[in-house]
Amino acid sequence: MSDTAKRSRTGRTGPEVGRRTVLKAGAAAAGAVAAGPLAVVSRRARAADRLRVLTWPGYEEKAVAEEFEDTHGVRLEFKVYIGGEQMLRSFNRAPRGTYDTVLVDAEYVRRLAAMDAIEPYSPGEIPELANYHPRFRTMRQVRAAGGLVWGTATRFGFYAISYNADRMSRAASGDWNSLFLPELAGRIGVLDWYLPNMGIASLAVHPGKQNPYDLSDEQLGAVRAWLLRLRPQVGMLGASSRPIVQAMIDGDIVAAMVGDLDIDLKLAGYPNFEATIPKQGGIRWQEVATVCKQSRNKDLALEWIRYVSQAHVQAKLGFAKAFKARGPNLKVADHWTAEQNRLMGYDPDPENRGRMRVEALIDRSVARDLPVRQEAKAWIDIFNEFRAG
Structure with missing residues:
Protein backbone atom coordinates (compact mmCIF):
# COMPACT_ATOMS: atom_id res chain seq x y z
CA MET A 1 0.00 0.00 0.00
CA GLY A 11 8.84 -7.12 -3.63
CA ARG A 12 8.05 -10.74 -2.99
CA THR A 13 8.40 -11.47 0.72
CA GLY A 14 8.13 -14.20 3.28
CA PRO A 15 8.12 -17.95 2.71
CA GLU A 16 7.06 -19.51 -0.56
CA VAL A 17 3.28 -19.43 -0.88
CA GLY A 18 1.38 -21.37 -3.52
CA ARG A 19 -0.07 -19.17 -6.22
CA ARG A 20 -3.60 -20.18 -5.31
CA THR A 21 -3.10 -19.98 -1.56
CA VAL A 22 -4.63 -16.52 -1.58
CA LEU A 23 -7.87 -17.96 -2.97
CA LYS A 24 -8.20 -20.25 0.04
CA ALA A 25 -8.00 -17.45 2.61
CA GLY A 26 -10.86 -17.62 5.05
CA ALA A 27 -12.06 -21.06 3.92
CA ALA A 28 -11.77 -22.53 7.40
CA ALA A 29 -13.66 -19.59 8.84
CA ALA A 30 -16.40 -19.96 6.26
CA GLY A 31 -16.75 -23.59 7.28
CA ALA A 32 -17.17 -22.57 10.90
CA VAL A 33 -19.91 -20.14 9.91
CA ALA A 34 -21.68 -22.77 7.85
CA ALA A 35 -21.70 -25.20 10.74
CA GLY A 36 -24.74 -23.52 12.31
CA PRO A 37 -25.75 -20.85 14.79
CA LEU A 38 -24.36 -22.69 17.81
CA ALA A 39 -21.13 -23.84 16.20
CA VAL A 40 -18.00 -22.90 18.10
CA VAL A 41 -14.30 -23.46 17.59
CA SER A 42 -12.64 -24.49 20.86
CA ARG A 43 -8.88 -24.44 21.25
CA ARG A 44 -8.77 -26.64 24.38
CA ALA A 45 -11.03 -29.47 25.43
CA ARG A 46 -10.50 -29.12 29.18
CA ALA A 47 -10.15 -25.97 31.21
CA ALA A 48 -11.30 -24.57 34.52
CA ASP A 49 -13.33 -21.83 32.88
CA ARG A 50 -14.27 -20.54 29.46
CA LEU A 51 -14.60 -17.29 27.58
CA ARG A 52 -17.09 -17.19 24.71
CA VAL A 53 -16.13 -14.93 21.84
CA LEU A 54 -18.23 -13.77 18.87
CA THR A 55 -15.71 -12.77 16.25
CA TRP A 56 -14.49 -12.19 12.75
CA PRO A 57 -12.12 -14.96 11.52
CA GLY A 58 -8.51 -15.06 12.66
CA TYR A 59 -8.74 -14.74 16.44
CA GLU A 60 -9.66 -18.42 16.79
CA GLU A 61 -6.43 -19.58 15.16
CA LYS A 62 -4.09 -21.46 17.47
CA ALA A 63 -1.20 -19.04 16.99
CA VAL A 64 -3.39 -16.19 18.27
CA ALA A 65 -5.49 -17.89 20.96
CA GLU A 66 -3.24 -20.46 22.60
CA GLU A 67 -1.11 -18.09 24.69
CA PHE A 68 -4.18 -16.54 26.32
CA GLU A 69 -5.58 -19.95 27.22
CA ASP A 70 -2.28 -21.10 28.67
CA THR A 71 -1.72 -17.89 30.63
CA HIS A 72 -5.20 -17.76 32.17
CA GLY A 73 -5.97 -21.47 32.34
CA VAL A 74 -9.22 -21.05 30.42
CA ARG A 75 -10.88 -22.37 27.31
CA LEU A 76 -11.73 -19.96 24.52
CA GLU A 77 -14.89 -20.77 22.57
CA PHE A 78 -15.37 -18.91 19.31
CA LYS A 79 -18.43 -18.31 17.17
CA VAL A 80 -17.10 -17.00 13.87
CA TYR A 81 -19.16 -14.72 11.65
CA ILE A 82 -18.68 -12.85 8.38
CA GLY A 83 -20.09 -9.30 8.24
CA GLY A 84 -21.74 -6.92 10.68
CA GLU A 85 -25.32 -7.92 9.91
CA GLN A 86 -24.50 -11.59 10.47
CA MET A 87 -22.89 -10.59 13.76
CA LEU A 88 -26.10 -8.88 14.87
CA ARG A 89 -28.20 -11.91 13.87
CA SER A 90 -25.89 -14.29 15.74
CA PHE A 91 -25.92 -12.10 18.83
CA ASN A 92 -29.69 -11.62 18.84
CA ARG A 93 -30.46 -15.31 18.32
CA ALA A 94 -28.48 -16.32 21.40
CA PRO A 95 -29.71 -15.70 24.97
CA ARG A 96 -28.13 -12.67 26.61
CA GLY A 97 -25.05 -13.76 28.50
CA THR A 98 -24.07 -16.31 25.85
CA TYR A 99 -21.10 -14.22 24.73
CA ASP A 100 -18.54 -12.52 26.93
CA THR A 101 -16.88 -10.41 24.26
CA VAL A 102 -17.56 -9.44 20.65
CA LEU A 103 -14.89 -8.54 18.08
CA VAL A 104 -16.84 -6.21 15.83
CA ASP A 105 -16.45 -3.66 13.04
CA ALA A 106 -16.14 -0.26 14.68
CA GLU A 107 -19.21 1.16 12.94
CA TYR A 108 -21.41 -1.51 14.55
CA VAL A 109 -20.32 -0.63 18.09
CA ARG A 110 -23.07 1.97 18.41
CA ARG A 111 -25.63 -0.61 17.28
CA LEU A 112 -24.56 -2.93 20.09
CA ALA A 113 -24.52 -0.06 22.58
CA ALA A 114 -28.05 0.96 21.55
CA MET A 115 -29.16 -2.63 22.24
CA ASP A 116 -27.68 -2.40 25.76
CA ALA A 117 -25.49 -5.32 24.71
CA ILE A 118 -22.04 -4.01 25.66
CA GLU A 119 -20.56 -2.22 28.64
CA PRO A 120 -18.13 0.73 28.51
CA TYR A 121 -14.87 0.79 30.38
CA SER A 122 -12.04 3.20 31.07
CA PRO A 123 -9.34 3.41 28.40
CA GLY A 124 -6.93 3.43 31.35
CA GLU A 125 -7.66 -0.30 31.64
CA ILE A 126 -5.71 -0.84 28.39
CA PRO A 127 -2.07 0.22 28.97
CA GLU A 128 -1.06 -0.68 25.40
CA LEU A 129 -3.09 2.25 24.05
CA ALA A 130 0.03 4.31 24.73
CA ASN A 131 1.64 2.49 21.79
CA TYR A 132 -1.34 2.94 19.44
CA HIS A 133 -1.46 5.38 16.57
CA PRO A 134 -3.42 8.42 17.87
CA ARG A 135 -6.29 7.82 15.43
CA PHE A 136 -7.08 4.56 17.24
CA ARG A 137 -6.99 5.98 20.75
CA THR A 138 -9.88 8.39 20.19
CA MET A 139 -12.05 6.69 17.57
CA ARG A 140 -15.43 8.41 17.38
CA GLN A 141 -17.23 5.07 17.00
CA VAL A 142 -16.19 3.85 20.45
CA ARG A 143 -16.55 6.99 22.57
CA ALA A 144 -18.94 6.60 25.50
CA ALA A 145 -20.08 9.09 28.13
CA GLY A 146 -17.81 10.15 30.96
CA GLY A 147 -14.56 9.54 29.11
CA LEU A 148 -15.24 5.82 28.81
CA VAL A 149 -14.97 3.70 25.66
CA TRP A 150 -17.10 0.92 24.23
CA GLY A 151 -14.14 -0.96 22.83
CA THR A 152 -10.49 -1.12 21.79
CA ALA A 153 -9.17 -1.39 18.23
CA THR A 154 -7.43 -4.67 17.40
CA ARG A 155 -6.71 -4.64 13.64
CA PHE A 156 -7.46 -2.58 10.54
CA GLY A 157 -6.96 -2.22 6.82
CA ARG A 284 -10.33 2.42 6.69
CA TRP A 285 -12.00 -0.63 8.24
CA GLN A 286 -11.37 -1.20 11.95
CA GLU A 287 -12.16 -4.05 14.32
CA VAL A 288 -12.89 -3.42 17.98
CA ALA A 289 -12.96 -5.68 21.07
CA THR A 290 -15.90 -5.13 23.43
CA VAL A 291 -17.21 -6.43 26.77
CA CYS A 292 -20.73 -7.87 26.73
CA LYS A 293 -22.95 -6.30 29.39
CA GLN A 294 -24.65 -9.56 30.39
CA SER A 295 -21.38 -11.51 30.55
CA ARG A 296 -20.62 -13.39 33.76
CA ASN A 297 -16.91 -13.14 32.94
CA LYS A 298 -16.38 -9.41 32.49
CA ASP A 299 -13.00 -9.37 34.20
CA LEU A 300 -11.78 -12.16 31.96
CA ALA A 301 -13.25 -10.41 28.91
CA LEU A 302 -11.25 -7.32 29.81
CA GLU A 303 -8.14 -9.48 30.16
CA TRP A 304 -8.82 -10.73 26.62
CA ILE A 305 -8.99 -7.15 25.36
CA ARG A 306 -5.70 -6.33 27.08
CA TYR A 307 -4.24 -9.43 25.47
CA VAL A 308 -5.29 -8.60 21.89
CA SER A 309 -4.10 -5.01 22.35
CA GLN A 310 -0.51 -6.22 22.75
CA ALA A 311 1.87 -5.78 19.86
CA HIS A 312 3.09 -9.37 19.69
CA VAL A 313 -0.51 -10.65 19.52
CA GLN A 314 -1.47 -8.15 16.82
CA ALA A 315 1.66 -9.20 14.92
CA LYS A 316 0.36 -12.79 14.85
CA LEU A 317 -3.16 -11.63 14.03
CA GLY A 318 -1.83 -9.53 11.16
CA PHE A 319 -0.59 -12.64 9.39
CA ALA A 320 -3.49 -14.91 10.33
CA LYS A 321 -4.48 -17.59 7.84
CA ALA A 322 -7.94 -16.04 7.49
CA PHE A 323 -6.65 -12.77 6.02
CA LYS A 324 -3.86 -10.25 6.45
CA ALA A 325 -4.32 -7.02 8.41
CA ARG A 326 -2.41 -4.25 10.14
CA GLY A 327 -2.15 -3.58 13.87
CA PRO A 328 -3.07 -0.25 15.52
CA ASN A 329 -0.31 -0.93 18.06
CA LEU A 330 2.69 0.47 16.19
CA LYS A 331 5.03 -1.77 18.19
CA VAL A 332 3.99 -4.66 15.94
CA ALA A 333 6.98 -3.63 13.85
CA ASP A 334 9.21 -5.04 16.61
CA HIS A 335 7.71 -8.50 16.07
CA TRP A 336 7.73 -8.71 12.27
CA THR A 337 10.65 -9.37 9.97
CA ALA A 338 12.04 -6.56 7.83
CA GLU A 339 10.27 -8.09 4.83
CA GLN A 340 6.95 -8.19 6.66
CA ASN A 341 7.35 -4.60 7.79
CA ARG A 342 8.01 -3.48 4.21
CA LEU A 343 4.98 -5.41 2.98
CA MET A 344 2.67 -3.92 5.61
CA GLY A 345 4.16 -0.42 5.58
CA TYR A 346 5.78 -0.46 9.03
CA ASP A 347 9.11 0.64 7.59
CA PRO A 348 10.58 4.17 7.53
CA ASP A 349 8.73 6.74 5.47
CA PRO A 350 11.35 8.44 3.24
CA GLU A 351 9.16 11.54 2.99
CA ASN A 352 8.39 11.88 6.71
CA ARG A 353 11.47 11.51 8.84
CA GLY A 354 10.90 9.61 12.06
CA ARG A 355 7.61 8.09 10.90
CA MET A 356 6.57 4.83 9.27
CA ARG A 357 4.76 4.66 5.94
CA VAL A 358 1.69 3.15 7.59
CA GLU A 359 1.26 6.31 9.67
CA ALA A 360 0.86 8.39 6.51
CA LEU A 361 -1.66 5.86 5.17
CA ILE A 362 -3.69 6.08 8.37
CA ASP A 363 -3.66 9.87 8.15
CA ARG A 364 -4.83 9.73 4.52
CA SER A 365 -7.79 7.48 5.32
CA VAL A 366 -11.06 7.91 7.19
Missing part, protein backbone atom coordinates in the same frame (compact mmCIF):
# COMPACT_ATOMS: atom_id res chain seq x y z
CA SER A 2 1.34 3.42 -0.91
CA ASP A 3 0.05 6.95 -0.88
CA THR A 4 -0.06 9.02 -4.05
CA ALA A 5 3.39 10.43 -3.46
CA LYS A 6 5.22 7.17 -2.95
CA ARG A 7 4.76 3.78 -4.53
CA SER A 8 5.67 0.83 -2.34
CA ARG A 9 8.86 -0.85 -3.41
CA THR A 10 7.98 -4.06 -1.63
CA PHE A 158 -7.77 0.01 3.87
CA TYR A 159 -10.13 0.32 0.93
CA ALA A 160 -8.15 1.97 -1.84
CA ILE A 161 -7.15 1.18 -5.43
CA SER A 162 -5.41 -2.17 -5.84
CA TYR A 163 -4.03 -2.49 -9.35
CA ASN A 164 -1.83 -4.32 -11.81
CA ALA A 165 1.21 -2.06 -12.11
CA ASP A 166 1.95 -3.48 -15.57
CA ARG A 167 -1.35 -2.07 -16.86
CA MET A 168 -2.06 0.97 -14.68
CA SER A 169 0.38 3.69 -13.69
CA ARG A 170 1.11 4.84 -10.18
CA ALA A 171 0.03 8.35 -11.17
CA ALA A 172 -3.35 7.10 -12.38
CA SER A 173 -3.87 5.11 -9.18
CA GLY A 174 -3.61 8.33 -7.21
CA ASP A 175 -7.06 9.57 -8.27
CA TRP A 176 -10.40 7.81 -7.84
CA ASN A 177 -11.58 9.41 -11.08
CA SER A 178 -8.94 7.45 -13.00
CA LEU A 179 -11.38 4.55 -12.77
CA PHE A 180 -13.24 6.27 -15.63
CA LEU A 181 -10.28 5.90 -18.03
CA PRO A 182 -11.45 4.32 -21.33
CA GLU A 183 -8.85 1.56 -21.14
CA LEU A 184 -10.37 0.40 -17.84
CA ALA A 185 -13.85 -0.17 -19.26
CA GLY A 186 -15.06 -3.51 -17.92
CA ARG A 187 -11.80 -3.98 -16.02
CA ILE A 188 -12.76 -2.67 -12.56
CA GLY A 189 -13.49 -4.99 -9.63
CA VAL A 190 -15.84 -3.94 -6.82
CA LEU A 191 -16.68 -5.62 -3.53
CA ASP A 192 -20.42 -6.28 -3.41
CA TRP A 193 -21.19 -4.25 -0.27
CA TYR A 194 -22.60 -0.76 -0.05
CA LEU A 195 -20.67 0.68 2.91
CA PRO A 196 -17.08 0.80 1.60
CA ASN A 197 -18.03 1.63 -1.97
CA MET A 198 -20.37 4.47 -1.10
CA GLY A 199 -17.77 5.81 1.31
CA ILE A 200 -15.26 5.78 -1.54
CA ALA A 201 -17.72 7.49 -3.89
CA SER A 202 -18.41 10.08 -1.20
CA LEU A 203 -14.70 10.88 -0.93
CA ALA A 204 -14.38 10.99 -4.72
CA VAL A 205 -17.00 13.74 -4.99
CA HIS A 206 -16.36 15.34 -1.58
CA PRO A 207 -12.55 15.06 -1.22
CA GLY A 208 -11.12 15.13 2.28
CA LYS A 209 -14.52 14.99 3.99
CA GLN A 210 -13.99 14.17 7.66
CA ASN A 211 -16.93 11.77 7.72
CA PRO A 212 -17.95 10.70 4.20
CA TYR A 213 -21.02 8.99 5.67
CA ASP A 214 -22.44 12.25 7.05
CA LEU A 215 -24.12 13.62 3.90
CA SER A 216 -27.01 15.88 3.05
CA ASP A 217 -29.56 14.50 0.59
CA GLU A 218 -27.99 16.65 -2.12
CA GLN A 219 -24.52 15.32 -1.36
CA LEU A 220 -25.86 11.77 -1.37
CA GLY A 221 -27.34 12.46 -4.80
CA ALA A 222 -23.86 13.36 -6.07
CA VAL A 223 -22.57 10.05 -4.70
CA ARG A 224 -25.33 8.22 -6.57
CA ALA A 225 -24.45 10.01 -9.82
CA TRP A 226 -20.76 9.09 -9.46
CA LEU A 227 -21.55 5.43 -8.85
CA LEU A 228 -23.98 5.15 -11.76
CA ARG A 229 -21.43 6.78 -14.04
CA LEU A 230 -18.87 4.21 -12.90
CA ARG A 231 -21.08 1.17 -13.49
CA PRO A 232 -20.12 0.56 -17.17
CA GLN A 233 -16.47 0.38 -16.09
CA VAL A 234 -17.16 -2.44 -13.63
CA GLY A 235 -16.41 -5.96 -14.82
CA MET A 236 -16.96 -7.79 -11.54
CA LEU A 237 -18.95 -7.48 -8.34
CA GLY A 238 -17.29 -9.89 -5.92
CA ALA A 239 -19.06 -11.35 -2.90
CA SER A 240 -15.61 -11.35 -1.28
CA SER A 241 -12.15 -10.25 -2.31
CA ARG A 242 -11.12 -13.74 -3.41
CA PRO A 243 -12.86 -13.83 -6.82
CA ILE A 244 -11.56 -10.33 -7.52
CA VAL A 245 -8.02 -11.47 -6.70
CA GLN A 246 -8.38 -14.43 -9.06
CA ALA A 247 -9.69 -12.17 -11.82
CA MET A 248 -6.69 -9.88 -11.32
CA ILE A 249 -4.34 -12.85 -11.56
CA ASP A 250 -6.11 -13.99 -14.74
CA GLY A 251 -5.85 -10.48 -16.21
CA ASP A 252 -9.60 -9.89 -16.48
CA ILE A 253 -9.55 -7.17 -13.82
CA VAL A 254 -6.90 -4.44 -13.86
CA ALA A 255 -7.90 -2.39 -10.81
CA ALA A 256 -10.19 -2.90 -7.82
CA MET A 257 -11.83 -0.59 -5.29
CA VAL A 258 -10.46 -2.87 -2.57
CA GLY A 259 -7.25 -1.94 -0.80
CA ASP A 260 -4.56 -4.30 0.46
CA LEU A 261 -5.07 -6.94 -2.24
CA ASP A 262 -1.42 -6.38 -3.11
CA ILE A 263 -0.40 -7.99 0.20
CA ASP A 264 -1.85 -11.41 -0.57
CA LEU A 265 -0.91 -11.18 -4.23
CA LYS A 266 2.72 -10.49 -3.41
CA LEU A 267 2.79 -13.27 -0.84
CA ALA A 268 1.39 -15.57 -3.54
CA GLY A 269 4.20 -14.64 -5.91
CA TYR A 270 2.81 -11.73 -7.94
CA PRO A 271 5.09 -8.73 -7.35
CA ASN A 272 3.46 -6.60 -10.08
CA PHE A 273 0.46 -5.61 -7.95
CA GLU A 274 0.33 -2.44 -5.88
CA ALA A 275 -2.24 -0.47 -3.88
CA THR A 276 -2.65 3.27 -3.49
CA ILE A 277 -4.77 5.53 -1.32
CA PRO A 278 -5.82 8.21 -3.84
CA LYS A 279 -5.45 11.92 -3.23
CA GLN A 280 -9.12 12.26 -2.23
CA GLY A 281 -8.58 9.77 0.61
CA GLY A 282 -9.43 6.16 1.35
CA ILE A 283 -11.74 4.24 3.66
CA ALA A 367 -12.97 5.35 9.21
CA ARG A 368 -15.79 3.37 7.64
CA ASP A 369 -19.09 4.24 9.28
CA LEU A 370 -22.85 3.88 9.00
CA PRO A 371 -25.02 6.55 7.32
CA VAL A 372 -25.57 9.49 9.67
CA ARG A 373 -28.45 11.56 8.25
CA GLN A 374 -30.35 8.96 6.23
CA GLU A 375 -31.62 5.50 7.03
CA ALA A 376 -29.34 2.73 5.79
CA LYS A 377 -32.07 1.68 3.35
CA ALA A 378 -31.64 4.89 1.35
CA TRP A 379 -27.97 4.08 0.83
CA ILE A 380 -28.64 0.41 0.11
CA ASP A 381 -31.26 1.34 -2.49
CA ILE A 382 -28.69 3.48 -4.31
CA PHE A 383 -26.13 0.68 -4.23
CA ASN A 384 -28.71 -1.81 -5.49
CA GLU A 385 -29.41 0.55 -8.39
CA PHE A 386 -25.67 0.59 -9.08
CA ARG A 387 -25.51 -3.21 -8.90
CA ALA A 388 -28.37 -3.60 -11.35
CA GLY A 389 -26.53 -1.43 -13.86
